[in-house]
Amino acid sequence: MSSNQPVVYDDAIVKKFLGATLLWGVVGMLVGVILALQLAWWPANGDIPYITFGRLRPLHTNAVIFAFAGNAVFTAIYWSMQRLLKVRMWSDGLSNFHFWGWQAIIVSAAVTLPLGLTQAKEYAELIWPIDIAIAVVWVAFAINFFGTIHIRKIKHLYVAIWFYMSFVLTVPILHIVNNLSVPATLTRSYPIYTGMTDALVQWWYGHNAVAFFLTTPFLGLMYYFLPKAAERPVYSYRLSIIHFWALVCLYIWAGPHHLLYSALPDWAQTAGMVFSVMLIAPSWGGMLNGLLTLRGAWDRVRQDPILKFYVVGVSFYGMSTFEGPMMSIRAVNGLAHYTNWVVGHVHSGALGWNGMMTFGMIYWLVPRLWGRKMAKESWVGLHFWLATVGIIFYIIAMWAAGVTEGLMLRAIDPDSGLLLYTNFLDVVHTLDPFYWMRFGGGLMFLTGILMMFVNVFLTVRGSGEPFSAPAAAVPAAK
Amino acid sequence: MADENIIMGHAEDNDGIEEYDNSLPDWWLALFFACIIWGGIYAVMYHGYQQTSQEKLYLAEVAAAEEQWGGAAEVDLAAVEITPELIAAGEPIFTQNCVACHAADLTGGVGPNLVDEEWIHGGEYADIVKTVTDGVPAKGMLTWGPILGDEKVRQVSAYVYSKSHQAN
Numbered sequence: 001m002s003s004n005q006p007v008v009y010d011d012a013i014v015k016k017f018l019g020a021t022l023l024w025g026v027v028g029m030l031v032g033v034i035l036a037l038q039l040a041w042w043p044a045n046g047d048i049p050y051i052t053f054g055r056l057r058p059l060h061t062n063a064v065i066f067a068f069a070g071n072a073v074f075t076a077i078y079w080s081m082q083r084l085l086k087v088r089m090w091s092d093g094l095s096n097f098h099f100w101g102w103q104a105i106i107v108s109a110a111v112t113l114p115l116g117l118t119q120a121k122e123y124a125e126l127i128w129p130i131d132i133a134i135a136v137v138w139v140a141f142a143i144n145f146f147g148t149i150h151i152r153k154i155k156h157l158y159v160a161i162w163f164y165m166s167f168v169l170t171v172p173i174l175h176i177v178n179n180l181s182v183p184a185t186l187t188r189s190y191p192i193y194t195g196m197t198d199a200l201v202q203w204w205y206g207h208n209a210v211a212f213f214l215t216t217p218f219l220g221l222m223y224y225f226l227p228k229a230a231e232r233p234v235y236s237y238r239l240s241i242i243h244f245w246a247l248v249c250l251y252i253w254a255g256p257h258h259l260l261y262s263a264l265p266d267w268a269q270t271a272g273m274v275f276s277v278m279l280i281a282p283s284w285g286g287m288l289n290g291l292l293t294l295r296g297a298w299d300r301v302r303q304d305p306i307l308k309f310y311v312v313g314v315s316f317y318g319m320s321t322f323e324g325p326m327m328s329i330r331a332v333n334g335l336a337h338y339t340n341w342v343v344g345h346v347h348s349g350a351l352g353w354n355g356m357m358t359f360g361m362i363y364w365l366v367p368r369l370w371g372r373k374m375a376k377e378s379w380v381g382l383h384f385w386l387a388t389v390g391i392i393f394y395i396i397a398m399w400a401a402g403v404t405e406g407l408m409l410r411a412i413d414p415d416s417g418l419l420l421y422t423n424f425l426d427v428v429h430t431l432d433p434f435y436w437m438r439f440g441g442g443l444m445f446l447t448g449i450l451m452m453f454v455n456v457f458l459t460v461r462g463s464g465e466p467f468s469a470p471a472a473a474v475p476a477a478k
Numbered sequence: 479m480a481d482e483n484i485i486m487g488h489a490e491d492n493d494g495i496e497e498y499d500n501s502l503p504d505w506w507l508a509l510f511f512a513c514i515i516w517g518g519i520y521a522v523m524y525h526g527y528q529q530t531s532q533e534k535l536y537l538a539e540v541a542a543a544e545e546q547w548g549g550a551a552e553v554d555l556a557a558v559e560i561t562p563e564l565i566a567a568g569e570p571i572f573t574q575n576c577v578a579c580h581a582a583d584l585t586g587g588v589g590p591n592l593v594d595e596e597w598i599h600g601g602e603y604a605d606i607v608k609t610v611t612d613g614v615p616a617k618g619m620l621t622w623g624p625i626l627g628d629e630k631v632r633q634v635s636a637y638v639y640s641k642s643h644q645a646n
């Protein structure tokens with residue numbers, strides 16, 4: 001099917017998104033570390049309203065999800081879809097509009113959130129004019145994405161493209177439906193939903209933001225970059241198709257697991273819970289296909305830090321998609337909800353899966369984009385260990401804190417039948433050591449990404465040995 | 479089923495990425511079906527067989543707690559004698575739970591001044607006990623009854639009462 005004319009891929013756009021990923025990654029995680037410090041030691045808010053916890057927290061979540069993880073998957077998409085479809089992006093103009101539009105949205109988020117301008121919906125805090133900008137930029141991206149699929153030179157669509165498609169199609173639907181509101185002023189609006197309906201729509205959105213922003217595009221990333229780096233065939237084609245469809249069909253129903261023991265009707269809570277439990281196997285399908293692809297490459301895993309990032313990333317994916325369904329069970333959620341356990345779960349997915357997969361991709365891409373080996377090759381392995389140990393500190397601290405506070409909040413004095421810990425502040429202070437431990441873990445993770453930032457900067461500026469990609473990138477069969 | 483590792487032959491189309499035609503691992507399929515079946519059974523048990531609901535479970539828990547701890551004799555508040563012991567017992571409770579909103583000298587902050595002439599909900603001892611027990615949730619005054627228990631509520635109310643009446 002491929003024509004004889006060589007295709008010139010647009011790699012400039014990939015470089016831009018990669019740079020933005022790094023920059024926002026550093027900013028977002030720096031803010032995360034500041035938040036972690038504030039929770040351990042409140043004077044860290046400096047008594048400055050703009051950087052108090054309530055305003056910085058949404059800045060952190062928006063920066064790491066939409067700026068860091070978002071730019072990372074755009075990097076993956078622009079690099080891999082051109083090569084998988086053997087065609088340049090349909091429109092360079094739209095690619096650049098997408099890039100600059102997206103960065104402008106992030107900058108406006110970074111200005112409005114510290115000013116306290118918010119819709120007060122988690123992960124959908126941005127005020128209505130920015131919401132409209134997101135919709136417009138996304139439509140431009142979607143046109144470019146499907147335009148490229150339309151003019152593709154390869155008929156067969158590799159599984160990575162399927163995962164990307166679910167991302168490109170679902171995110172705007174979630175975004176628009178959840179943000180429907182009536183503007184009152186330039187910065188304020190009222191949602192069209194009220195009460196429980198509003199909560200249900202919000203968590204239908206919230207959970208599927210996890211599913212279609214932090215999961216499916218990263219699975220697409222995995223299906224392209226992992227076998228590339230391992231130079232091994234993907235373990236099972238059949239599994240990839242079945243777990244894809246199972247995942248996208250089941251995920252959409254799982255939102256109510258965020259609203260267990262609320263005013264949401266019982267049947268809807270049950271639906272959210274059972275669909276979440278059913279998600280274990282489809283999620284593990286992705287993990288299996290990742291890990292089993294590395295079968296036969298374990299000797300290389302021991303040496304190649306890129307593969308190490310992938311092994312840990314995929315393992316954390318498996319871990320958090322087991323933990324999540326367990327937390328969706330009514331009785332378990334009764335303990336975990338309103339505690340740091342949820343925060344620990346979030347970051348095992350966010351740091352372990354999204355972070356590690358992104359780092360592996362960047363270290364693989366930079367030499368291929370700039371034609372030079374990493375300026376500080378030894379730092380890559382160091383980054384891996386800092387990140388891994390940092391995550392472990394973070395998660396263990398949050399599990400311990402979550403279970404401790406969950407048990408304290410429900411503890412009852414057997415003699416009087418009254419709550420044992422009536423002063424919430426007592427509970428909070430019990431968690432102090434765990435908050436410090438999480439701060440330490442976060443600091444390690446941040447140090448790692450800073451090292452990567454410097455390393456990439458030096459490489460781009462010209463230090464580092466010349467690199468030429470192995471000509472035959474076709475994996476050895478058997 | 480053992481993995482046969484048969485190559486699909488998609489590499490040409492996949493930018494060099496090959497895929498094996500391995501079948502789904504048996505244990506994976508078993509896990510998938512087991513979770514689906516479990517989900518069905520759970521839903522039928524919860525809503526059909528047990529006919530339960532969040533509300534029923536809550537009421538059952540309340541009833542059980544009532545059974546175990548309830549039944550304390552009603553205290554006639556008008557007859558409670560406000561002794562120095564009662565007041566002294568109330569002071570640490572106030573310091574621990576109330577100063578954040580009413581200030582250490584009871585002159586108020588988030589919550590109103592408790593040592594001026596004005597009372598929103600009445601300044602007699604019985605009134606204060608009632609306000610503290612039930613709270614004013616809509617205004618940010620907590621419902622202290624289930625948190626502190628009747629005895630501590632009487633103590634802290636005695637403290638508030640003594641402070642306000644000694645000021646006036």
Ligand code: HEM
Nearest residue numbers: 029032033035036061064065342343346350354442445446
């Ligand atoms: C250096 C790394 C990081 C540190 C130290 C950090 C720290 C924090 C802290 C302190 C919070 C507030 C928790 C609370 O309210 O109790 C938080 C929330 C959150 N972070 Fe991070 N974070 C980091 C990286 C990331 C990354 C890379 C992502 C996503 C890709 C992420 C996603 C989130 C989300 C979604 C929440 C909200 C959690 C919830 O509502 O339960 N974080 N983070």
Ligand code: HEM
Nearest residue numbers: 210214257258276279320321324325327328337346349350
């Ligand atoms: C099958 C997969 C998963 C299921 C069933 C699941 C389930 C859950 C549950 C039950 C909660 C707690 C809700 C609460 O009590 O408040 C939760 C929170 C969360 N999960 Fe997962 N999870 C899964 C995978 C993941 C992954 C892979 C990530 C990240 C990449 C993730 C990110 C989050 C976030 C950000 C929250 C916090 C939401 C909030 O702000 O309250 N989840 N998840």
